[in-house]
Amino acid sequence: xxxxxxxxxxxxxxxxxxxxxxxxxxxxxxxxxxxxxxxxxxxxxxxxxxxxxxxxxxxxxxxxxxxxxxxxxxxxxxxxxxxxxxxxxxxxxxxxxxxxxxxxxxxxxx
Amino acid sequence: xxxxxxxxxxxxxxxxxxxxxxxxxxxxxxxxxxxxxxxxxxxxxxxxxxxxxxxxxxxxxxxxxxxxxxxxxxxxxxxxxxxxxxxxxxxxxxxxxxxxxxxxxxxxxxxxx
Numbered sequence: 001x002x003x004x005x006x007x008x009x010x011x012x013x014x015x016x017x018x019x020x021x022x023x024x025x026x027x028x029x030x031x032x033x034x035x036x037x038x039x040x041x042x043x044x045x046x047x048x049x050x051x052x053x054x055x056x057x058x059x060x061x062x063x064x065x066x067x068x069x070x071x072x073x074x075x076x077x078x079x080x081x082x083x084x085x086x087x088x089x090x091x092x093x094x095x096x097x098x099x100x101x102x103x104x105x106x107x108x109x110x
Numbered sequence: 111x112x113x114x115x116x117x118x119x120x121x122x123x124x125x126x127x128x129x130x131x132x133x134x135x136x137x138x139x140x141x142x143x144x145x146x147x148x149x150x151x152x153x154x155x156x157x158x159x160x161x162x163x164x165x166x167x168x169x170x171x172x173x174x175x176x177x178x179x180x181x182x183x184x185x186x187x188x189x190x191x192x193x194x195x196x197x198x199x200x201x202x203x204x205x206x207x208x209x210x211x212x213x214x215x216x217x218x219x220x221x222x223x
Contacts, residue, residue: 033211041216041219043200045214088153097143098153100152103152
């Protein structure tokens with residue numbers, strides 16, 4: 001079973017700061033998901049990546065398959081970025097659902 | 111309208127009652143999943159389905175059953191609810207292909223007293 005570890009578990013930062021959230025997994029995968037969960041509970045997909053780097057607005061996700069590690073970066077952070085960020089990987093053959101990290105609770109203060 | 115909907119959004123019930131959570135999707139996806147989320151544990155897979163005739167158990171299927179009534183509908187049942195099934199339940203869908211992005215419903219908050 002793949003173990004997915006996220007760090008930090010909690011992060012409080014000031015508006016405008018550059019944010020990095022890390023995700024490591026124990027077994028080689030083919031794809032990794034970054035998700036955002038808002039205080040109301042809803043989960044939104046941010047990125048799905050299997051190699052390299054993806055960018056969407058102020059969000060950047062990178063993955064290093066050899067090192068079994070991924071990072072999510074937020075540039076020019078804003079209070080509306082406050083949420084739980086969840087890393088998830090496709091286990092097994094990829095068709096049997098995701099294995100999730102426990103999430104990183106991010107608070108951006110004005 | 112949301113692509114993945116769940117009903118009810120909140121439910122409080124008593125130990126021993128039968129509960130059904132419903133999920134509907136308009137994305138035309140074949141694959142559907144049920145997850146539960148507990149504080150400090152993250153999300154865990156309960157059941158998943160690749161099509162109407164294909165149902166598979168996930169990591170924590172004990173105490174749950176599912177029904178795929180149509181491509182667009184996937185229901186989760188608790189035959190006899192117990193307090194440790196109190197959690198936030200999410201339905202998700204994905205398209206064909208091994209590693210497709212998953213799209214989540216808004217969640218159902220279930221409390222078993």
